[in-house]
Amino acid sequence: MKKILSRVFAAWALIVFIITMLPVALLMWMIGTIKEPKRTNYFRIISKIWMRIFFFLTGCSLKIKGINNFKPGEKYIVICNHNSLMDVPLSTPFIPGANKTIAKAEMAKIPIFGLIYKRGSILVDRNDKNSRKNSFKKMKEVLNLGMHMCVYPEGTRNKTEMPIKEFHDGAFKLAVETETNILPALMFNTKKVLPPGQAFYFWPTKMELHFLPPVTISKSDDVELVKQNLHKIMSEYYINQLKKLP
Known part of the structure; x- marks a missing residue:
């Protein structure tokens, strides 16, 4: 029964997404001439x-914790865990203040949605060395404009048995080079809504987004140690919170 209902919910979610996306795309096109960071x-x-x-x-809902960890006038590199395609709709819109996300370039090719996607992203082709280098430069520009930079250090969705996959270096190298503090964020139950590997599936769920206290970064820090420390903080928090969730 759940399998049948999940497909009914998926059809409804797709219809809602497409219908609501059209006016949003128009608004995104209209703000195209506004200068940054106001446009973002x-x-x-x-x-x-x-x-x-x-x-x-x-039929979904969202509970947010830890908004007070964002200090007025401060910019952060916000690092998020990544379990589902629902993670992006939870991160960028609900991070307080203007922010951009590092995102896959191929998604920008989708008609209409691609316009929205490009507005909020720094696009990168992971198979292109020049694209990766250019995206790193653009992330620095985002921070220089006083905006937050949102990064998924696991790189791709977590399909392993680990609570959080091993991190890539990029976010932590960016933090050390720019001396920008890192604010960890954990998302819960997004995998229940859109599980990886499930075709045409959607299940209404109460999701949660938790912002943890920021970790101070300086240029003298070792990138590898910073990465390991943040992975430990996020993994331990994630495991402990899972025990409390319904």
């Missing part, structure tokens, strides 16, 4: 309203 802040506000509507109409 408008993007975040529009995306947040869009996702709130989408969650409501598809």
Whole structure:
């Protein structure tokens, strides 16, 4: 029965997504001439309203903890765990303040959705060395503009048995080079909504987004040690919180 219902919910979620996406795409096109960082802040506000509507109409809900860990006037590299395609709609719109996400370039080729995707992202082709180098430079520009940079250090969705996969170096190298503090964020239950490996599946679920206290970074820090420390902090928190979730 759940298998049948999940497909019914998936069909409804797809219809809602497409219908609500059209006016959002128009708004994203309209803000194209606005200068940064104001344009990205408008993007975040529009995306947040869009996702709130989408969650409501598809029976999902979102609980957020730790907003007070963002200090006014401060910028952060926000690092998130990655379990599901639902993670992106939870991160960028609900991070307080203008922010951009490092994202796969191929997703920007999707008609209409690609316009929205490009507005909130630094695009990277992971198979292209020059693209990776250029994206790193653009992430520094985002931070220089006073915006947060959102990164998924696991790289791809976690399909392993590990609570959090091993991290790549990029976010931590960026933090040390720019001396930007890192703020860890953990998302819960997104895998229940859109499980990796499940075709045409959607299940209404209460999701959670927890922002942890920021970790201070200096240029004298060792990138590898910073990476290991953040992985430990996030893994331990994730495991402990899973025990408390329904």
